[in-house]
Amino acid sequence: MAMARIVRRPLVDVQAGWPDSIPALLRRVYAARGAATPELAQPRLAGLLPPDRLRGLESATALLADAMAADRHIVVVGDFDCDGATACATGVRGLRLLGARRVSHAVPNRMVHGYGLSPALVDELAALRPDLLLTVDHGIACHAGIEAARARGWRVVVTDHHLPGPRLPAADAIVNPNLPGDEFPSKALAGVGVVFYLLLALRRHLRGAGAFGAGEPDLSTLLDLVAVGTVADLVPLDANNRTLVAAGLRRLRAGRGCAGLRALVEACGRDAARLTAADIGFAIGPRLNAAGRLEDMALGIECLLTDDPARARELAQRLDGINAERRAVQQAMTDDAEAALSRVLPGAVGAPLAPCLFDPEWHPGVIGLVASKMKERLHRPVLAFAPAEPGSAVLRGSARSIPGFHIRDALAAVDSAHPGLIERFGGHAMAAGLTLAQSQLAAFEQAWQAHAAGVLDDGLLQAELLSDGELLPREFDRFHAEALRDGGPWGQGFPEPLFDGGFDVLDWKVVGERHLRLTLRHPDRREPLAAIQFGGWQGQPPSPQAHLAYRLAPDDYRGGQAIQLVVEHRATA
Numbered sequence: 001m002a003m004a005r006i007v008r009r010p011l012v013d014v015q016a017g018w019p020d021s022i023p024a025l026l027r028r029v030y031a032a033r034g035a036a037t038p039e040l041a042q043p044r045l046a047g048l049l050p051p052d053r054l055r056g057l058e059s060a061t062a063l064l065a066d067a068m069a070a071d072r073h074i075v076v077v078g079d080f081d082c083d084g085a086t087a088c089a090t091g092v093r094g095l096r097l098l099g100a101r102r103v104s105h106a107v108p109n110r111m112v113h114g115y116g117l118s119p120a121l122v123d124e125l126a127a128l129r130p131d132l133l134l135t136v137d138h139g140i141a142c143h144a145g146i147e148a149a150r151a152r153g154w155r156v157v158v159t160d161h162h163l164p165g166p167r168l169p170a171a172d173a174i175v176n177p178n179l180p181g182d183e184f185p186s187k188a189l190a191g192v193g194v195v196f197y198l199l200l201a202l203r204r205h206l207r208g209a210g211a212f213g214a215g216e217p218d219l220s221t222l223l224d225l226v227a228v229g230t231v232a233d234l235v236p237l238d239a240n241n242r243t244l245v246a247a248g249l250r251r252l253r254a255g256r257g258c259a260g261l262r263a264l265v266e267a268c269g270r271d272a273a274r275l276t277a278a279d280i281g282f283a284i285g286p287r288l289n290a291a292g293r294l295e296d297m298a299l300g301i302e303c304l305l306t307d308d309p310a311r312a313r314e315l316a317q318r319l320d321g322i323n324a325e326r327r328a329v330q331q332a333m334t335d336d337a338e339a340a341l342s343r344v345l346p347g348a349v350g351a352p353l354a355p356c357l358f359d360p361e362w363h364p365g366v367i368g369l370v371a372s373k374m375k376e377r378l379h380r381p382v383l384a385f386a387p388a389e390p391g392s393a394v395l396r397g398s399a400r401s402i403p404g405f406h407i408r409d410a411l412a413a414v415d416s417a418h419p420g421l422i423e424r425f426g427g428h429a430m431a432a433g434l435t436l437a438q439s440q441l442a443a444f445e446q447a448w449q450a451h452a453a454g455v456l457d458d459g460l461l462q463a464e465l466l467s468d469g470e471l472l473p474r475e476f477d478r479f480h481a482e483a484l485r486d487g488g489p490w491g492q493g494f495p496e497p498l499f500d501g502g503f504d505v506l507d508w509k510v511v512g513e514r515h516l517r518l519t520l521r522h523p524d525r526r527e528p529l530a531a532i533q534f535g536g537w538q539g540q541p542p543s544p545q546a547h548l549a550y551r552l553a554p555d556d557y558r559g560g561q562a563i564q565l566v567v568e569h570r571a572t573a
Helices: 022-034 056-070 082-099 119-128 143-151 191-208 218-232 239-253 257-266 277-293 298-305 309-342 367-378 407-417 438-455 478-486
Strands: 003-007 076-077 103-106 134-135 156-160 173-175 357-358 381-386 394-400 424-427 431-437 465-469 499-511 513-522 529-533 545-554 563-572
Touching: 022 076, 022 478, 056 076, 056 134, 056 156, 056 173, 056 191, 076 082, 076 119, 082 103, 082 134, 082 277, 082 298, 103 119, 119 143, 134 191, 143 156, 156 191, 173 191, 191 218, 191 239, 218 239, 218 257, 218 277, 239 257, 257 277, 257 298, 257 309, 277 298, 277 309, 277 394, 298 309, 309 357, 309 367, 309 394, 357 367, 357 438, 367 381, 367 394, 381 438, 394 407, 394 438, 407 424, 407 431, 407 438, 431 438, 465 499, 478 545, 513 563
Parallel strands: 003 465, 076 103, 076 134, 134 156, 156 173, 357 381, 529 563
Antiparallel strands: 381 394, 394 431, 424 431, 499 513, 499 545, 513 529, 545 563
């Protein structure tokens, strides 16, 4: 990571009324994140926002209900990332739970169809003879594909969460909390969250029509999928998203997740009973994403839809193998990117404020990961480009950003100033994608750097780590480590607790070529502490005294009461 400045969060008074089961340390952490009460800190499903104010639900549910009543063919069209895959599985499973008899699904292949509901995908879908398409996690930018579908006489319902452009597509209904004028309080829903809310509204619509008789379907059985897609898509975990994720994690920890997710937990060697949002983000999500990056996300969706445990394990093992291949490809591409950037170091004359990286041999499915790695390394916005397919004159780009620089808005500004330069783009504040002709790359880079120069300043380019302060000597124990681990879900907008302080480095060794294993002593504690810094070996021994930013974690490898510090940043004390 780029050299960072550690900034301690301001102390916030903790209100009374907390249960004894929540230790003082965790209460302090919650309060610093704006969760001043137990209800905000650990939200329950009873407090989930109702769907009432989500624009477009009335027309979308009416279209789906009519299609179901007439036994029409509904095709759920997914996307090739984890959010899109879980949203597709949620849509298919949910519609079937609610009584739809003719439900199929489809997903674009990154290398064949490009992003979302494209005209090429519509041509392929014609063989399924759909009556209604339900897009999940995409559609708001798919103007041509939606027009092609409607020209065939199909109805199109769009569910998406990406920011809309100046013109909305000509769909029959659009559900997106980020539409202009939408009054839904949580704008942070992932794609899977949007389709889950559509299903809640559809159940209410069908209930009013007397469709269920004595009992009605339990849509909470879909929350394991909602949790995985929400965490993997890195949307902010506001109170509503934390409600969804926490409920989904409870299902997974209890062994009640769908067969595919249970198999993926097993394949990545995690303990289901102690599963966290970090396990989703670093283990389960990447295995699902790998299918869409290197092969076909249809494999990941099949894993999420099967109810056969043996088939689920077979598919999970295949996804695990693809993910191993993805890691190797990513490492090679990251090495290439580091070599290219080493020739123009940040701070040098002419160094780019927002680097654009391109290699004709790179894989388009992995460029987002490369951009993310370089963004973390440099603390600068980074774009990485690759040919859309081998030898193609069209480039796919992935962009990753830093706080304070809205990457999707930055692309919109370049597009407005230079019409026709970018073929298409979309995304969020921190991540975006784009397509442009290779012949336009130099012109785009010039326009991009000019825009970045007008927005980025030294303050934005200084990485900051927000710390929850120092731990008390008595808080370095298993009880507090487990309380912090289980106190989440932690993630974007509700970050995992991070502490800082000075330590003596008693011993160290390099493990796995890139990582540092440390033995530390806290100045007010006699017993030494074990620590690990992933990627911490930079070729120089650590100083005898170090100031560390770290997470306190149970050390399940050693077991018992063992704990370890996971070092996020190390500086000479």
